[in-house]
Amino acid sequence: MPQQFLYTSVKPKIVFALAVLLALNSFNNKAKAQSSYELNTGWKCAAIADVKEDGLKLSDASYNSTAWMPATVPGTVLTTLLNNKKVPDPFYGMNNEKIADIYKTGAKHYTYWFVKDFKEAPAANGGQVYLNFRGVNYSCDVFLNGHKLNKSAQKGMFLRFSYNITSYLNKTGNNKLAVIVYPPDVLGNANGGQGGDGTIARNVGLQYTAGWDWIQPVRDRNTGIWDKVTIQKTGAVRITDTHVITVVPGTRLPEGPQKPAIIQMETEVNNPTAASVTGVVSYDIAGATVSKSVTLKPYATTTVKLADHALQNPKLWWPNGYGPQNLYDVKVKFTIAGKQLSDHKVLKVGVREIQSSWNEHTGSRQIAVNGQKIFIKGGNWILSDAMLRLSDLRYDAEVRFHRDMNLNLIRIWGGAMVERPEFYDACDRYGMLVFQDLWGSGDCNGRWVDPMKLDDQWTRRKYPDDHGLFLRSAEDQIKMVRNHASLAIWCGGNEITPPEDILIALKEDIFPRLDNTRWFVDYSNSEEMSNNVLGGNGDGPYGIQPLSVFWNFKTYPFNSEVGSVGVSDYESLKRFIPAKNMVAPDYDENTRKSKVDSVWDYHKYIGYDTSVAKYGKIKGAEDFARKAQLVNYDQYRGLAEGFTSHMWDWYTGFIIWKTQNPWTAMRGQMYDYYLDPNACLYGLHNGGEALHVMYNPINGMVSLANNTFKPSRSMMLVIKAYDMAGKEKLITQVFCDIVPTSTKKILSVKNVMDEMAAKEGAFLSLQLLDTDKKVLSDNLYWIADSKGEYSGLEKMKDDALTAQARYIKPGKIEVTLTNKPNSVVSFFNRISLVDAGTKERILPAFYDNNYISVLPGEQKKVIIEYPAAGLKNLAVDIDGWNTAKSNSQLLKIKN
Structure with missing residues (x-):
């Protein structure tokens, strides 16, 4: 995706580095046609109120639009207004309050014309030219060279549109495109509720745009040509959607020779011409070619199924931490008359098989890849940027951060979207399984009584208004991403199913027909995932937690949402909080409430309660943010370790709520909107190690976790304590081992640590060494004094x-x-x-x-x-x- 829309609200210092990153790398979507290019520069736009002409006139080559405002495409109306300095940065301070909300202005205020001049000569020798839209919010009419391309309004934020424009291209090669984009049908009242008054969910679109507990409303509801626009050139026959399935029988290991895997392939091909076309559909993988001859009738679209192929000694794809992420180039072609290439695509395919089964012991679902069970360590994801300024390279950075956290799954929350192919490309590279929700949330779609909502539960339960559009969108988006190795789970919605008729169609028709190799779960925290715990199914807890909760409190055995805090450090806060608002929250233990600055509150600060004050009296915002990092690290290391310590006994997986923010929020993030990590990320990085030594702060037990398929033998466990003056005490060192995918208790050091820490706290050092004395796992804990405070840290001498x-x-x-x-x-x-x-x-x-x-x-x-x-x-x-x-x-x- 284009550079100029990447981070337009980011401070210049960060734009500089990201622009360099864009210049350095190019991660393109590999499923591109033979000749395709983006229309991503040179667009102009104007508000409908300022335009008197219709689309036929606007798209005529003679129409002069040079005076129109430069437009950001892909992008939204609000992005364009921001880039033209018509509105302030809504991510900074209280600026969002200075931007007119569409519910108050009416839809016309954000209804815009977009025009684009481009060069493309008429096709020769039976060639075809297509205009493709990958995402328009919410509906549009499209005009080219004085012709309207769509008979009725193209509606659907999550539908790809494609027009054969071969007959509409000007002989001169100079063409003019005009698109009018209308906002969502229902605008939603941003009244402070989750999804505002809930009516935003009457659309098949983004629910968060009316505001949530982690974001303020997006004022234009993301109206615009928000995803890629491409021109594609083919021969007479075009390849549309291809489906690749990889079957990996048996139980595999990442190393050593592999038994064959089976590659299954079918592809949809289209002949838009008036003549029959005979040709060959083929694909190449690892030096082998599989092909089939077909004859396509005029104006026909046909699905061609090719013979199964046995891939010898395959290089398998594995989730992060369990093995390499091998990917094959699969080249799909349609050749006419045995020699003329009509169309081709190159897919990146990971050879793997996803399985799921019920674990009777835990009472929850468990995931396996290539026959090996995987303990899920996941993060909840909203989307990359709230204003849809998406890019391949921002996706790469964010998914890489999740890899660096030692997670192996990302869940896409149902109030957002089916993520873009570029996101899935990154997940394929970094070994992140994906749990993909469809569109819906318990908040908007009626699971609970909610006085902030306009409609009652019975009415909200029927959302969206157009069930047919939901199903058409689901079919289209499934086809768009189903070839990605990382895609593991489909889900009907966040904390609620879609309406019954939609759910039945998904389960009994659409998924069996289009993608029958993955687990489909009705809703994100359903009894299909976990049951028999706490009287039913669910998620949480949320908010700051004592570490004892993670170790001792048995929550849901496949927990789809658990976690909360994530205030970044002072350098991060300065990027979006004005200096006058740099006021630390003041927590009152008596009322159990915090006095919070208005900007902090606006950016959704969530309380740390007494946890920060245990490190000493807060001296201001900078001191607060500094001490919050200690809490962040401890909180998320403790979460990862607590859940891991009970893997396959209490739990088959956990998914943190949440790991990132697409806005400058102050909760639930391991790195900030500007891609600056905080200590949460490294607490998870430590606590989520594949081979890990850890300490239970409640009972003092030191234990091991092995999240690999290999046994670890002849390791030396070294346990030391240090007082605040640096004096070392060797507690023990002992040889130990651990079998694959398991945990093992070694010994308790509670008495020793209680004694050493009683006065002012102490440090506990745990190290695992191999036989060459190489450090395999290294973990340092800071232990509170007998009052539960970290009094010694405040008095520490300068280090050397x-x-x-x-x-x-x-x-x-x-x-x-x-x-x-x-x-x-x-x-x-x-x-x-x-x-x-x-x-x-x-x-x-x-x-x-x-x-x-x-x-x-x-x-x-x-x-x-x-x-x-x-x-x-x-x-x-x-x-x-x-x-x-x-x-x-x-x-x-x-x-």
Whole structure:
């Protein structure tokens, strides 16, 4: 997707780095036709109120639209207005309140004409030319060169539209396109409820645009040509939708020779001409070709099923943490008369098989890949950008962050959309299984009584208004993404099923016909996923939790939503909170409520209660955000470890609510909107390790987790404690082992740690070493004193940390941290790659670990990867909890 729409509301320092990233990489959708290009520049637009002419006139080559406003396509009306400085950045401060809401202005205010001049000569020798729209919200009429292309309004945010424009192209090659885009049929009153008054769900579209507890309303409800517009050229026959199924019999391992896998292929081909066409449908994979001769009748669309192919010794695709993400290029062709290539596509296909089964012991569903059960560690995802400024490379960065969290699944929440192929491309690369909701939510669609909603539950239960549009959209979007290896689960909706007639059609017709190899679950927290716990099915808990909850409280055995907080650090907050509003929340233990600044409240701050204050009296917003990172790390490490400690006993999986924000919200995020990670990400990174040593803070038990298919043998477990002065106490070291996909308790150190921590707290160091003394897992806990406070951390002496940074190659830096012997623990160091001149962080940047503590006499290395092209004068900043001022200078990077 085009660069200019990527992060237009982001501060210039971040735009610079992302623009470099765009220049450096190009992750294109691999399912492209032989000759295809995007119409993504040079668009103009005007409000309908300012245009007197109709579409026939506007699309005539003689019409002069040079005075119209430059338009952002793909994009929304609001994106265009922002890029033309007609509205303030709605992601900053209270600016969103300064933008007119469509419910108050009426739909006409955000109804716009879009025009585009492009060059395309008429096709020769029977060739065909198509105009493709991958997403328009909500309906439109399309005109080309004085002709209207659609007989009736094209309606449906989640429908792809394609027009054969061969006969409409001008002989001169100069063409003019005009599109009028209408907002959603029902605008929704953004009255402060989840989805506002709920009526936004009468459309088949985005529900969050009327506001939610993590976002303010999107004022234009994302009206616009929001996804790609392409021109596609083919021969007489066009390949439309292809379906690839990979069958992997038996139980496999990632290593070693593989028995064959079966490739099944069918493809839809279209002959729009008046003559019959005979040709060959074929596909190539790993040097083999499978083909079939067909004759297509005039004006016919036919599905061609090819013979099954046995792929020898396949390179299999595995979820993150369990094996490599091998992908094959599958080249699909239609050749006329044995030699003339009419159309072709290249698909990226991962060879794998998804299975699901009921685990009687846990009372929940479990997922298997290639015959091996996978313990699900997931994150809930809304979408990449609330204003639909989507890009291949933002998708890549965000999915990579999820990989770096050591997660293996992303769930797409039902109030948003079926994600774009570029998102799925990234999930294929990084091994993220995808749990894809269809459109609906318990909030808008009537699961609960809600005084904020306009209609009663019985009425809301029938949403959307057009059930046929829902089903047509489902068919289309299934076809769009079903070939991706990462797609694992389809879901009827968030916390509620769609209406019964839609559900029956999905389960009994659409999925059996279009995609029958994946598990379909009726709704996101249904009894199909988990049962027999807490009196039924569900999700949660939400909000800040004592760590004891994650370890001792048995929640739902496949929990689709659990988690809450995610305030970023001070550098992040400064990007969207004005200086005058940098006021730390003030929590009152008596009332159990926080006094919160208006901007923090507007950006959906969720309370940390007493957790931050346990680190000492809050001295302001910067101090609050700094201490919140300690809570973030501990909270999400504890969540991952608590659930993992009970895998296959209490749980088959958990999915964090949530891991990212498409807006500048202050809750439920492991990185901020600007792609700057906070300590949540690295707490998960630590707690979600495939092979992991962990500590139960309640009973003091040290245990191991092995989320791989290999046994781990002859490991040395080293357990040490440190007091606040850095004095070391070896508690024990012992050889241990653990079988695959299991947990194992080793011993309790509660008595030792209670004694050491009683006065002012202590540190507990757990390390797993292999026979070469290489560290396999490294985990440091800070233990509260006898009052449950971290009194010693506030009194820690300055550390004796030294650091060096060196270039490994363009885009890759190694940082080495060394703490002197007989020093104190160098605690909780945040490493940041920055511009040496401005001191501003380079975003995005990827750290293989962060918020690192270094023990006395210890050395640790961190690898930073970042967009390399054009970036110069870089430095590394290290901000530690107890780093001496003299040691906190920026590190120059040596070659």
